[in-house]
Amino acid sequence: MPKEEERRPDPQELLQRIHRENRGRLTVFLGAAAGVGKTYTMLEAAHSRLAEGVQVAVGWVETHDRAETGKLLERLPRIAPKVLEYRGRILTEMDIDAILAQRPALVLVDELAHTNVEGSRHIRRFQDVGELLNAGIDVYTTLNIQHIESLNDVVAQITGIIVRETVPDFFVEQADSIQLIDIPPEDLIKRLKDGKVYISGQVQQALKSFFRPGNINALRELALRFTAGRVDQDMAEYMRLHRINGPWPAAGRVMVCISASPFSAQLIRAAHRLAKGLRADFLAVYIDTPSRRFPMGEKEQDRVWRNLRLAEELGGKIVTVAGNNIVGEILTVARNENVTAVVIGKPRHSRWREFWQGSLVDKLIRRSEGINIYVIQSKAETEAHSAISTAQPDAPAASWRPVAEGLLMTAAVTMLSWLGREHFDPVNTALLYVLPILFSAVRWGRRPSYITALASVLAFNFLFTPPLLTFTVSDVRYLLSFSIFLVISFVVGGRTETLRKEVRLTRQRETSVRTLYDFSRQIAAIIDVTRIAQTFVRHVGVAIGRNTVLLLPDDKGQLAAEAHYDVSGPAGQAAQPALPAAEQAVANWVWANGQVAGRSTETLPGAEFLFVPLTVDRRMAGVFGIEMGQQKMTQEERQLIYAWAGLAAIAVERGNLTEAARQAALLKESEQLRTALFNSVSHELRTPLAAISAAAAALLDTEAHYSAEIRRELLETVKDSANRMERVVGNLLDTARIESGMLELKIDWCDVEDIVGTAIRRMGETTQNYLLRTRISPELPLLRADCVLLEHVLVNLLDNAVKYSPPGAEIIIAAVQSGPEIVVSVQDSGSGIPEQDMEKIFEKFYRARQAVQAAGTGLGLSICKSIVEAHRGRIWARNGPGGGAVVAFTVPVPEDGGKTLVKEAEWNDGKGTQNFSD
Structure with a gap:
C-alpha cells in the first residue's frame, strides 16, 4: 500500500x-x-x-x-x-x-x-x-x-x-x-x-x-x-x-537554521541544493530569542527579512519560533516537522568564546539522535541592499536619570553607613550597599546597575575598608566582597533586562493577537461587504497609524475603492474613497496578477501605497492598500498585515457568497412564483375567456333564434366571467404592487358598517344564491384606515366563502370590538380547513386540499394578509364549532376610540348632513 x-x-x-x-x-x-x-x-x-x-x-x-x-x-x-x-x-x-x-x-x-x-x-x-x-x-x-x-x-x-x-x-x-x-x-x-x-x-x-x-x-x-x-x-x-514502477526514494525533509548572520544566505542555498538532491522538502527556521532580537538594528532586521524571503523564493517553508533555548527549539521544530537533516553554519567565533558560551554545533550533534547534521563552511561576501526594508522597533532613548538616581541611592546608603559606622559591622555595611544595586537592576536594567555597583564598591572601599580615605585594599577578603558586588549587579541586571525585554515582546504579541481577535469578532456577524470593508480599513488604520484603502470589484468587474481610512481626517474617516490614477494602476496590476506590489516591494516600488491581494483558495476577493510614504514597516506590522488581509479576504468572500446565496434564493423564489403564476393564471383566465367567447359567439349567430330568457342567461354568463377575470387581474396587480413595495395606504376615517355594505354590493349577483347574515355590534368606533383596501379584503373573504359553500348556504359577516381592536370575520358553510393547511392558506398560490377544489389563483388570502398587516392588524383562520371555516382579521382602534368623530357625525346628521372628515 x-x-x-x-x-x-x-x-x-x-x-x-x-x-x-x-x-x-x-x-x-x-x-x-x-x-x-x-x-x-x-x-x-x-x-x-x-x-x-x-x-x-x-x-x-x-x-x-x-x-x-x-x-x-x-x-x-x-x-x-x-x-x-x-x-x-x-x-x-x-x-x-x-x-x-x-x-x-x-x-x-x-x-x-x-x-x-x-x-x-x-x-x-x-x-x-x-x-x-x-x-x-x-x-x-x-x-x-x-x-x-x-x-x-x-x-x-x-x-x-x-x-x-x-x-x-x-x-x-x-x-x-x-x-x-x-x-x-x-x-x-x-x-x-x-x-x-x-x-x-x-x-x-x-x-x-x-x-x-x-x-x-x-x-x-x-x-x-x-x-x-x-x-x-x-x-x-x-x-x-503514469504510475510507472521505479525506485522511489523515501520522503525526507531538510531544515536550515538562519539568523541575522550575513552567511545565512549561503546556508539557505546549500540546504536547497541538498534537499533537491535528496528529493526532499525544504524548510527554513528562524529562532526569535529576546537576547538576540532586541539588540538587532535595522541592518540586522533587514538581513533576517531578506534571508527569509530568499528561502521562500527557493521554495522553502518558513517557520518562526520564539524561545530562549536555541538548540532545544531547533530540535523541537525538527521533530515536529519530521526533519531528517539539519543544515547549520560552521562557527566563526574564537575558541575562547566557544569555551565560555559552549558550542552550538556540539550541543546540536550531541542531542540530535536520529537527525543528520550538516555543518557548512561559510565565506564572507558583500551584502546587497534589499528593496524590501523594515524598520527597527522603537528603542527607548538613552537617559542618565536612572544612573543619577542610582548614584543618589548609593550616596544615601553611604551617609547612613557613615553616621552609624560605630554601630555597624563591615558586613552590615556591605549588605546595605547591595540594596541600591538590586533596586537599580530591577527598576532600570543592566547599565544603571553596573554603574551603581561600581560606585558602591568605590565608596565602600574609600570610606569603610582600611586604610580609610584611600582606594588601597589591605585585606584580600574585601576583594572577594567587591567581586560579589559586581557579579550580583551583572547577573541581576542582565536577567532583569532579559525579563523586561520578554515582557515587551509578550505585550507586543498580545497586542497583535488582541487586535486580530477584535477585528475577527467585529466582522464575524457582518455579511454586508461595504460594512466589512469599512470596518477593516478603520481597524487596520488605527492599529498601524497609516492611511488604508480597500478596493473591491464592481458590477463590471473593475476594481474600485470601496472604503478608505484617513488618519488625519475627522474621526479617522474620509469622505471620498478614491485613489490617484498612478496608485489605481498599481492596484489594478495586483488585481490582475495576484501578487504584492508597490512600496517596499520589487514590483512598481515607486508607488506610495503597498498593495496586498486578498486571496481565498487562489481566488481574488479584492486588493488592500497601505500608504507607506517614507515610513518603514516593522516585521510585526508586516505579519499583522498579511494576517489581517487573510481575515478580510475570508470576510469579503463570505459576504459575496451570502449575497450570491440571497440572489439565488430570490431567483429560485421568482422562478417558483412565475411557474405558479403561469399554472394558475392560464386556468383562471382561460375558463372565463372561453365562457365569454362561447356566449358572444352564440349571441352573434344570426341563424339561431334565442328566447329572451336564454339571451339573458348568455349575457349574465359574459358579465360573471368578466367580473371573474377582473378579480383575477386585480389580485395579480395587487400582488405585484405588494411584492414591489408600492402598496401605499390612503388613511381616512372609516365606518365598519359602510365597508361591509360596500363589499356586499360589489359582490353583486355572486352572492344572490347564498344567505348573507351580518352581525355588527352597535356603536362601533370609527377607524383610521384605507377604506378601499379594507373593502377589497372583505370582497376577497366573501369570494372565498362563496367558493367553498354550497348554494343556499349561510355566510355570516361579523364585526365586534375587542379591546383596542375591531375584529371582522367571515364564516362560510363549507367543509372547513384541514389542520395541516391552516397556517399555509395565507401563502401565495396556495389552496387548501379539500374534497371539492374551487376555482381560484390562491392569491386572495395572501393579498388580505398583506393589506391587514399594512394596517398593523392580524389575520387568521379557524374552523367553526358547527362546521365551515372562519377567517377573521383585526384593525386597531384610534387612541381616542373615534369618539370625537362619532359625536361630530351624530351632530351633523341631525342637520341632515354627514361630515366624515377631520
Missing part, C-alpha cells in the same frame, strides 16, 4: 500542471557563460517557429554588436522598447505594456537575470517574463548558469566573483523546456579573442578573471548537472503521473 501511495500523482503537481495549461510556455536557453551562443540559438528557433506560421515578436534582444546575431534579428518583427530617463541619461527597457497590447503568440526576451532601470514596472526582468506567461504568451529567454540563485555562492567560490543579478530557482524550475547551449572551452576562448563576446578593451581582463579554462569547465559541469537534474525531475514526474 505505501508503494502505491508513493506512485500516486502528487495533488500539488496536478494543480501546478493545470495552472501551466492556462499560462504561456517558457523555454530557457541555458549556457555556462556568456558567448556560448544562447541568443543566436534562440533567434534560430524563433525563425523556425515563424516559418511554421506562429506570430513571433522580439521583446528584447541584446546583440552586443555581434554581426551574426544582428542579421538574424533583422528578419524578426520587433516591439519598440520603452524610453526611460534615469539620472540625466536616456535608457531603454522592454515595453511590457506594448507586448501585452499586441499579444503575440511567442515573444523573445534576452538576459532573464537583467535588473530593470528604476521607474520600470518590475525591478527584475524575470518578473516581466512572469507577467507575460500569466497572460498566456509563450516566452523564449536566455540565462547563464551563474545567475541561478541557489548556485550563486558556488559560482563565487569557483570564479571569485559574486554575481549580483540572480533568478530564483522556482522560476527556472517552472520552465517547460530547458535547452543547454554548450561549446568546448577552447572554442569559447577563441570567440572571446576574436571579439565576438566582448569589445576589445574588455577581452584581456575577462581572460584573466572569469574566462579561465578551469572556471569554464567548472561552470560547464554546473550547467550539465543542473540540466541533468531537470531531466531527472521531468522523468520522475512522468513516471509518477
Whole structure:
C-alpha cells in the first residue's frame, strides 16, 4: 500500500500542471557563460517557429554588436522598447505594456537575470517574463548558469566573483523546456579573442578573471548537472503521473537554521541544493530569542527579512519560533516537522568564546539522535541592499536619570553607613550597599546597575575598608566582597533586562493577537461587504497609524475603492474613497496578477501605497492598500498585515457568497412564483375567456333564434366571467404592487358598517344564491384606515366563502370590538380547513386540499394578509364549532376610540348632513 501511495500523482503537481495549461510556455536557453551562443540559438528557433506560421515578436534582444546575431534579428518583427530617463541619461527597457497590447503568440526576451532601470514596472526582468506567461504568451529567454540563485555562492567560490543579478530557482524550475547551449572551452576562448563576446578593451581582463579554462569547465559541469537534474525531475514526474514502477526514494525533509548572520544566505542555498538532491522538502527556521532580537538594528532586521524571503523564493517553508533555548527549539521544530537533516553554519567565533558560551554545533550533534547534521563552511561576501526594508522597533532613548538616581541611592546608603559606622559591622555595611544595586537592576536594567555597583564598591572601599580615605585594599577578603558586588549587579541586571525585554515582546504579541481577535469578532456577524470593508480599513488604520484603502470589484468587474481610512481626517474617516490614477494602476496590476506590489516591494516600488491581494483558495476577493510614504514597516506590522488581509479576504468572500446565496434564493423564489403564476393564471383566465367567447359567439349567430330568457342567461354568463377575470387581474396587480413595495395606504376615517355594505354590493349577483347574515355590534368606533383596501379584503373573504359553500348556504359577516381592536370575520358553510393547511392558506398560490377544489389563483388570502398587516392588524383562520371555516382579521382602534368623530357625525346628521372628515 505505501508503494502505491508513493506512485500516486502528487495533488500539488496536478494543480501546478493545470495552472501551466492556462499560462504561456517558457523555454530557457541555458549556457555556462556568456558567448556560448544562447541568443543566436534562440533567434534560430524563433525563425523556425515563424516559418511554421506562429506570430513571433522580439521583446528584447541584446546583440552586443555581434554581426551574426544582428542579421538574424533583422528578419524578426520587433516591439519598440520603452524610453526611460534615469539620472540625466536616456535608457531603454522592454515595453511590457506594448507586448501585452499586441499579444503575440511567442515573444523573445534576452538576459532573464537583467535588473530593470528604476521607474520600470518590475525591478527584475524575470518578473516581466512572469507577467507575460500569466497572460498566456509563450516566452523564449536566455540565462547563464551563474545567475541561478541557489548556485550563486558556488559560482563565487569557483570564479571569485559574486554575481549580483540572480533568478530564483522556482522560476527556472517552472520552465517547460530547458535547452543547454554548450561549446568546448577552447572554442569559447577563441570567440572571446576574436571579439565576438566582448569589445576589445574588455577581452584581456575577462581572460584573466572569469574566462579561465578551469572556471569554464567548472561552470560547464554546473550547467550539465543542473540540466541533468531537470531531466531527472521531468522523468520522475512522468513516471509518477503514469504510475510507472521505479525506485522511489523515501520522503525526507531538510531544515536550515538562519539568523541575522550575513552567511545565512549561503546556508539557505546549500540546504536547497541538498534537499533537491535528496528529493526532499525544504524548510527554513528562524529562532526569535529576546537576547538576540532586541539588540538587532535595522541592518540586522533587514538581513533576517531578506534571508527569509530568499528561502521562500527557493521554495522553502518558513517557520518562526520564539524561545530562549536555541538548540532545544531547533530540535523541537525538527521533530515536529519530521526533519531528517539539519543544515547549520560552521562557527566563526574564537575558541575562547566557544569555551565560555559552549558550542552550538556540539550541543546540536550531541542531542540530535536520529537527525543528520550538516555543518557548512561559510565565506564572507558583500551584502546587497534589499528593496524590501523594515524598520527597527522603537528603542527607548538613552537617559542618565536612572544612573543619577542610582548614584543618589548609593550616596544615601553611604551617609547612613557613615553616621552609624560605630554601630555597624563591615558586613552590615556591605549588605546595605547591595540594596541600591538590586533596586537599580530591577527598576532600570543592566547599565544603571553596573554603574551603581561600581560606585558602591568605590565608596565602600574609600570610606569603610582600611586604610580609610584611600582606594588601597589591605585585606584580600574585601576583594572577594567587591567581586560579589559586581557579579550580583551583572547577573541581576542582565536577567532583569532579559525579563523586561520578554515582557515587551509578550505585550507586543498580545497586542497583535488582541487586535486580530477584535477585528475577527467585529466582522464575524457582518455579511454586508461595504460594512466589512469599512470596518477593516478603520481597524487596520488605527492599529498601524497609516492611511488604508480597500478596493473591491464592481458590477463590471473593475476594481474600485470601496472604503478608505484617513488618519488625519475627522474621526479617522474620509469622505471620498478614491485613489490617484498612478496608485489605481498599481492596484489594478495586483488585481490582475495576484501578487504584492508597490512600496517596499520589487514590483512598481515607486508607488506610495503597498498593495496586498486578498486571496481565498487562489481566488481574488479584492486588493488592500497601505500608504507607506517614507515610513518603514516593522516585521510585526508586516505579519499583522498579511494576517489581517487573510481575515478580510475570508470576510469579503463570505459576504459575496451570502449575497450570491440571497440572489439565488430570490431567483429560485421568482422562478417558483412565475411557474405558479403561469399554472394558475392560464386556468383562471382561460375558463372565463372561453365562457365569454362561447356566449358572444352564440349571441352573434344570426341563424339561431334565442328566447329572451336564454339571451339573458348568455349575457349574465359574459358579465360573471368578466367580473371573474377582473378579480383575477386585480389580485395579480395587487400582488405585484405588494411584492414591489408600492402598496401605499390612503388613511381616512372609516365606518365598519359602510365597508361591509360596500363589499356586499360589489359582490353583486355572486352572492344572490347564498344567505348573507351580518352581525355588527352597535356603536362601533370609527377607524383610521384605507377604506378601499379594507373593502377589497372583505370582497376577497366573501369570494372565498362563496367558493367553498354550497348554494343556499349561510355566510355570516361579523364585526365586534375587542379591546383596542375591531375584529371582522367571515364564516362560510363549507367543509372547513384541514389542520395541516391552516397556517399555509395565507401563502401565495396556495389552496387548501379539500374534497371539492374551487376555482381560484390562491392569491386572495395572501393579498388580505398583506393589506391587514399594512394596517398593523392580524389575520387568521379557524374552523367553526358547527362546521365551515372562519377567517377573521383585526384593525386597531384610534387612541381616542373615534369618539370625537362619532359625536361630530351624530351632530351633523341631525342637520341632515354627514361630515366624515377631520
